[in-house]
Amino acid sequence: MNKILEARFIAPDIKLFRIEAPLIAQKRKAGQFVIVRVHEYGERIPLTIADSNEEEGSITIIVQGIGKTTKLLNTLEAGNYILDVVGPLGKPSEIENFGTAVSIGGGVGTAIAFPTAKALKEAGNYVISIIGGRTKELVILEDEMKEVCDEVYPTTDDGSYGFHGLVTDKLKELINEGRKIDFVLAIGPIPMMAAVAEVTRPYGIKTVVSLNPIMVDGTGMCGGCRAVINGKTMFVCVDGPEFDAHQVDFSILTKRNKMYLPQEKHSLEKFMCNLDKMAMEVENARVNA
Amino acid sequence: MPELTPKERMAIQRHHMPEQDPEVRNKNFDEVNLGYDAALAMAEAERCLRCKKPVCIQGCPVAVKIPDFIMMVAEGRFKEAAAILKEDNTLPAVCGRVCPQETQCEQVCVVAKKAEPVAIGYLERFVADWERMNIGIQVPEIKEKTGKKVAIIGGGPSGLSCAGDLIRMGHDVTVFEALHEIGGVLIYGIPEFRLPKEIVKAEVDGLKAMGVKFETNFIVGLTKTIDELLQEYDAVFIGVGAGLPYFLNVPGEHLNGVYSSNEFLTRVNLMKAYDREHADTPVFDMTGATVAVFGGGNTAMDAVRTSLRLGAKKAMIVYRRTEAEMPARIEEIKHAKEEGVEFILLAAPIELLGDENGWLRAMKLQKMELGEPDASGRRRPVPIPGAIEEIPIDAAIVAIGNGSNPIISKTTPDLKVNKWGNILVDEATMKTNKKGVFAGGDIVTGGATVILAMGAGRTAAKAIDEYLKNPDVW
Numbered sequence: 001m002n003k004i005l006e007a008r009f010i011a012p013d014i015k016l017f018r019i020e021a022p023l024i025a026q027k028r029k030a031g032q033f034v035i036v037r038v039h040e041y042g043e044r045i046p047l048t049i050a051d052s053n054e055e056e057g058s059i060t061i062i063v064q065g066i067g068k069t070t071k072l073l074n075t076l077e078a079g080n081y082i083l084d085v086v087g088p089l090g091k092p093s094e095i096e097n098f099g100t101a102v103s104i105g106g107g108v109g110t111a112i113a114f115p116t117a118k119a120l121k122e123a124g125n126y127v128i129s130i131i132g133g134r135t136k137e138l139v140i141l142e143d144e145m146k147e148v149c150d151e152v153y154p155t156t157d158d159g160s161y162g163f164h165g166l167v168t169d170k171l172k173e174l175i176n177e178g179r180k181i182d183f184v185l186a187i188g189p190i191p192m193m194a195a196v197a198e199v200t201r202p203y204g205i206k207t208v209v210s211l212n213p214i215m216v217d218g219t220g221m222c223g224g225c226r227a228v229i230n231g232k233t234m235f236v237c238v239d240g241p242e243f244d245a246h247q248v249d250f251s252i253l254t255k256r257n258k259m260y261l262p263q264e265k266h267s268l269e270k271f272m273c274n275l276d277k278m279a280m281e282v283e284n285a286r287v288n289a
Numbered sequence: 290m291p292e293l294t295p296k297e298r299m300a301i302q303r304h305h306m307p308e309q310d311p312e313v314r315n316k317n318f319d320e321v322n323l324g325y326d327a328a329l330a331m332a333e334a335e336r337c338l339r340c341k342k343p344v345c346i347q348g349c350p351v352a353v354k355i356p357d358f359i360m361m362v363a364e365g366r367f368k369e370a371a372a373i374l375k376e377d378n379t380l381p382a383v384c385g386r387v388c389p390q391e392t393q394c395e396q397v398c399v400v401a402k403k404a405e406p407v408a409i410g411y412l413e414r415f416v417a418d419w420e421r422m423n424i425g426i427q428v429p430e431i432k433e434k435t436g437k438k439v440a441i442i443g444g445g446p447s448g449l450s451c452a453g454d455l456i457r458m459g460h461d462v463t464v465f466e467a468l469h470e471i472g473g474v475l476i477y478g479i480p481e482f483r484l485p486k487e488i489v490k491a492e493v494d495g496l497k498a499m500g501v502k503f504e505t506n507f508i509v510g511l512t513k514t515i516d517e518l519l520q521e522y523d524a525v526f527i528g529v530g531a532g533l534p535y536f537l538n539v540p541g542e543h544l545n546g547v548y549s550s551n552e553f554l555t556r557v558n559l560m561k562a563y564d565r566e567h568a569d570t571p572v573f574d575m576t577g578a579t580v581a582v583f584g585g586g587n588t589a590m591d592a593v594r595t596s597l598r599l600g601a602k603k604a605m606i607v608y609r610r611t612e613a614e615m616p617a618r619i620e621e622i623k624h625a626k627e628e629g630v631e632f633i634l635l636a637a638p639i640e641l642l643g644d645e646n647g648w649l650r651a652m653k654l655q656k657m658e659l660g661e662p663d664a665s666g667r668r669r670p671v672p673i674p675g676a677i678e679e680i681p682i683d684a685a686i687v688a689i690g691n692g693s694n695p696i697i698s699k700t701t702p703d704l705k706v707n708k709w710g711n712i713l714v715d716e717a718t719m720k721t722n723k724k725g726v727f728a729g730g731d732i733v734t735g736g737a738t739v740i741l742a743m744g745a746g747r748t749a750a751k752a753i754d755e756y757l758k759n760p761d762v763w
């Protein structure tokens with residue numbers, strides 16, 4: 001049981017939690033994640049450790065509510081407990097002084113990229129950050145990124161804020177301007193990561209992505225998180241989650257992540273329906289009182 | 290009742306284990322074997338010849354005093370029988386259910402020369418269940434506290450038996466477990482219909498009552514390393530099991546609908562996917578599906594029978610040798626057949642075929658014949674040229690064994706392992722090359738059995754106790 005110390009929405013459906021986890025706070029490095037379980041019949045889901053505070057003994061996770069488990073998690077508040085939190089899992093990011101590094105985050109991917117961007121900066125890189133969102137409210141962590149990066153470019157698909165276009169458009173612009181780029185980190189939806197890989201491939205820019213397959217144990221025991229990297233089967237929870245973007249078979253990853261779509265949809269509908277019921281009960285209780 | 294003569298005892302037929310009807314049980318997750326009642330147990334106990342030289346004991350890896358406990362059963366003194374069992378076996382309710390008795394205690398039982406062996410396993414199960422259900426698991430005597438602390442890594446059978454012995458010796462014991470539940474394969478692997486989880490939980494509660502502490506969600510190596518544990522603990526036992534699933538390395542293994550047995554069974558057992566109404570963890574919808582399971586061990590039988598219970602229309606075992614070579618317990622093979630599992634023998638998958646959306650649709654099998662015996666003395670299967678068959682399937686489960694998980698060895702570089710990653714130990718003491726660190730169970734032997742893992746935990750506990758008394762000697 002891990003206590004939630006702070007919980008606040010930082011964008012619609014995206015919530016930041018600071019939770020008590022002293023051992024993980026001491027050990028964790030950029031790029032690593034935890035697996036959490038919210039209730040007795042709950043799923044185990046992986047979430048990146050966005051930040052940590054060793055003195056306080058806390059870690060920060062940032063959760064986008066997209067399905068039953070993440071939406072349920074996002075109903076929790078400070079003072080509540082998370083049933084299980086285990087970690088730190090996965091290999092830490094390989095941090096070097098590459099020179100100029102570009103960190104690209106799409107949606108909640110920015111939260112996953114944040115700790116690595118910070119570590120890249122600490123290792124002496126000149127760090128440029130591109131933060132993408134469909135629309136203005138979905139651009140997250142801009143202030144936090146500004147604190148740890150040299151340049152920060154928000155982008156929106158609809159042009160409501162920052163650069164009008166996709167993160168890859170901004171990346172192409174930087175390349176076309178003749179900026180010397182030595183390293184790219186791209187984290188976000190699979191199509192975005194695949195697109196970034198194609199942009200940097202012709203230039204031979206070392207590009208790293210963080211993969212998000214479906215996981216269960218997170219310790220290498222089940223093989224459910226397997227992905228094909230350079231033609232070889234790898235277990236993302238122990239061999240990753242970061243891999244060379246130019247070696248990842250994104251099409252297999254995309255298909256594998258759709259394995260439980262009907263079940264996930266059913267589970268979410270049932271949950272939302274219960275949420276409505278719960279809200280109605282609260283409302284009725286209020287009216288009756 | 291007058292004492293029976295050996296001849297009279299030999300004349301008694303082995304008592305059949307009452308079980309659920311196959312057509313009923315293949316649709317539910319309740320236990321298949323229903324267990325002896327007191328009358329059946331006492332009658333079966335009369336079959337034991339009380340041998341002067343009980344060879345059965347030599348067949349048991351932990352040397353349970355078999356005739357002694359059976360004699361108590363015959364007299365209806367079940368409490369005493371339980372006490373005798375527990376002197377050598379920390380988890381009798383588990384072993385009575387899952388030990389491969391036919392290659393251990395019951396194989397060497399002298400009765401087996403002329404008739405069916407004494408049902409040692411069924412009797413063991415009866416006694417343990419009787420204790421749990423009638424008087425509760427008894428807390429054995431615990432020696433005076435020694436003030437020494439031992440860390441046990443892994444909550445599987447090896448870790449639990451090591452913990453149980455050490456706590457009785459008066460040491461302070463903490464078990465660190467990576468998952469959110471204790472039990473190892475007993476919880477995440479072996480299904481409810483063969484080993485009800487309630488039994489494992491009761492055993493763990495028994496250990497808790499004795500003072501063993503449990504830390505779940507703690508991955509040694511990642512959450513803390515062994516070297517860090519050694520700063521707080523006087524000794525460490527590593528019982529982390531096998532648990533790195535092998536795949537076949539054939540094309541198509543990443544298709545949707547293809548599982549390792551570990552993943553499939555974990556989703557269903559640990560994550561409760563069989564309870565579709567409540568559990569959030571999904572599993573492939575087996576309703577009306579055709580399923581192939583590759584392998585011939587207990588894991589394969591568990592996976593195939595679980596598929597049936599989840600609604601599969603057709604469930605097949607695909608094994609590259611013949612039934613005689615199958616490593617599964619005979620009872621599991623028998624139960625699987627009764628429940629309607631099909632066996633495709635002398636065949637190996639060479640490719641899994643998918644549709645355009647990445648879903649499995651068929652398997653390609655290479656037919657085999659038996660060739661010359663190999664190093665293990667088993668006749669090796671060799672492919673019959675051109676004998677390739679394609680069979681449509683919806684799901685496939687790979688159950689061909691496990692390698693060793695590298696988390697511990699990677700984070701403890703000075704620990705000696707062999708080329709497969711198994712930890713090297715001195716077999717008499719389970720000592721590793723690292724001072725204060727012991728290891729046992731599947732991580733040392735590779736995938737083996739519950740009772741062997743428990744035996745290793747026990748051997749280690751004895752050696753740990755000696756080491757704690759005299760830490761200068763290693």
Ligand SMILES: Cc1cc2nc3c(=O)[nH]c(=O)nc-3n(C[C@H](O)[C@H](O)[C@H](O)COP(=O)(O)OP(=O)(O)OC[C@H]3O[C@@H](n4cnc5c(N)ncnc54)[C@H](O)[C@@H]3O)c2cc1C
Binds near residue numbers: 033048062066112212
């Ligand atoms: C290493 C890693 C780090 C991640 N970090 C973050 C993070 O910091 N913040 C964040 O919001 N999300 C993160 N994710 C994604 C997050 O785990 C999924 O969004 C979450 O599991 C979805 O669960 P759900 O029940 O809410 O949705 P569901 O409706 O169950 O699933 C929605 C989609 O999420 C994926 N998914 C489902 N179950 C799992 C599972 N058990 N494991 C992984 N993916 C699953 C599938 O693609 C699925 O289609 C990370 C994923 C990985 C692998």
Ligand SMILES: Cc1cc2nc3c(=O)[nH]c(=O)nc-3n(C[C@H](O)[C@H](O)[C@H](O)COP(=O)(O)OP(=O)(O)OC[C@H]3O[C@@H](n4cnc5c(N)ncnc54)[C@H](O)[C@@H]3O)c2cc1C
Binds near residue numbers: 443446466509589737
């Ligand atoms: C499906 C299946 C069916 C089987 N059926 C039978 C049967 O009928 N009869 C029989 O005798 N045997 C059977 N076996 C084999 C038997 O279960 C194993 O030999 C036995 O469980 C091994 O015990 P163990 O203690 O070595 O490891 P495990 O039972 O594997 O337990 C190891 C534990 O350590 C934990 N762990 C791993 N790494 C770490 C870490 N770094 N930090 C903390 N914890 C960690 C794991 O999560 C696990 O809980 C079966 C196995 C399977 C998979």
Ligand code: SF4
Binds near residue numbers: 348385390413
């Ligand atoms: S522990 Fe296993 S091998 Fe030993 S007597 Fe019991 S059933 Fe037989």
Ligand code: SF4
Binds near residue numbers: 338
């Ligand atoms: S060998 Fe068989 S008959 Fe003899 S003591 Fe053991 S169980 Fe009884």
Ligand code: FES
Binds near residue numbers: 215216222226
């Ligand atoms: S999540 Fe099970 S092996 Fe990676």
